[in-house]
Amino acid sequence: MKALNSLIKFGAGAVLVAAGAFASTNAMAAAAKGCGTYTEADGTTVTLECSKAPIDLTNKGSLQRGAAMFMNYCAGCHSAQYVRHSRIAKDLDIPPELVEKYLMVTSKSIGDHITAGIDPEVQGQWFGAAPPDLSLETRLRGDDWVYTYLLSFYEDPSRPWGANNLVLANAAMPHVLMNLQQELGKQEYESRVGDLVNFMAWMAEPVRHQRKIYGAYVILFLLILLIPVYLLNKEFWKDVK
Numbered sequence: 173m174k175a176l177n178s179l180i181k182f183g184a185g186a187v188l189v190a191a192g193a194f195a196s197t198n199a200m201a202a203a204a205k206g207c208g209t210y211t212e213a214d215g216t217t218v219t220l221e222c223s224k225a226p227i228d229l230t231n232k233g234s235l236q237r238g239a240a241m242f243m244n245y246c247a248g249c250h251s252a253q254y255v256r257h258s259r260i261a262k263d264l265d266i267p268p269e270l271v272e273k274y275l276m277v278t279s280k281s282i283g284d285h286i287t288a289g290i291d292p293e294v295q296g297q298w299f300g301a302a303p304p305d306l307s308l309e310t311r312l313r314g315d316d317w318v319y320t321y322l323l324s325f326y327e328d329p330s331r332p333w334g335a336n337n338l339v340l341a342n343a344a345m346p347h348v349l350m351n352l353q354q355e356l357g358k359q360e361y362e363s364r365v366g367d368l369v370n371f372m373a374w375m376a377e378p379v380r381h382q383r384k385i386y387g388a389y390v391i392l393f394l395l396i397l398l399i400p401v402y403l404l405n406k407e408f409w410k411d412v413k
């Protein structure tokens with residue numbers, strides 16, 4: 173009987189632990205939130221709130237647009253060493269022929285990982301900082317940080333490339349989306365950057381969406397299991413008391 177009792181406690185504990193684990197990914201993202209501070213021209217320090225990145229890994233259209241943006245605007249300098257082109261084709265429902273034709277900017281075979289167009293070490297000498305690999309960037313910094321960073325470039329003639337960044341002060345990265353920003357309106361531009369960050373979030377954890385679904389099923393299963401276990405416990409103890 174004792175054993176059953178502890179089984180119930182264990183069951184309830186497991187549900188709590190599972191629920192905690194489920195919530196913790198969001199909590200972790202929240203902890204990593206802040207987008208830093210910057211100093212205004214008049215010397216006041218402003219805390220920058222991160223903007224919320226529109227992440228939706230079920231939105232294939234957005235992920236496809238984001239993949240195109242990443243390969244065309246970012247892979248010239250940044251690698252994404254854990255991502256194969258063939259995985260992009262498979263997961264994002266893009267025909268392999270189209271991936272080969274439009275998205276294989278820096279490599280020859282569809283089985284290759286995404287390498288940077290130019291050796292990052294050489295770039296380090298040009299820019300003063302090597303462009304980091306971006307495979308896991310959204311997990312390192314948080315989706316919202318990356319989204320806000322990309323939207324926070326501003327003109328600064330004192331910088332080598334004429335641009336600076338509010339989130340990463342004196343970033344060595346040029347404002348590579350400047351033309352796009354000027355071409356598209358504010359809303360359209362933000363939505364395209366949102367697609368890009370959505371793709372980067374997929375890249376960093378392709379199974380994130382499924383993981384959440386599995387997590388929900390596991391909790392549901394444990395909760396349902398609790399009912400017969402509780403009833404059994406009652407049944408067994410009925411005569412003892």
Ligand code: HEC
Pocket residue numbers: 241242245246247248249250295299301302303304306309313318321322340342343344345346348349368
């Ligand atoms: C011309 C080369 C170049 C291109 C193109 C480029 N970047 Fe960068 N990027 C850099 C360099 C150099 C750094 C390092 C900045 C630093 O540390 O000061 C950087 C840094 C970053 C960082 C910050 C990394 C960190 O955690 O500190 C992110 C995020 C980033 N790039 C995203 C992108 C995205 C997304 C694109 C495509 C839209 C892109 N970059 C295109 C050169 C480039």
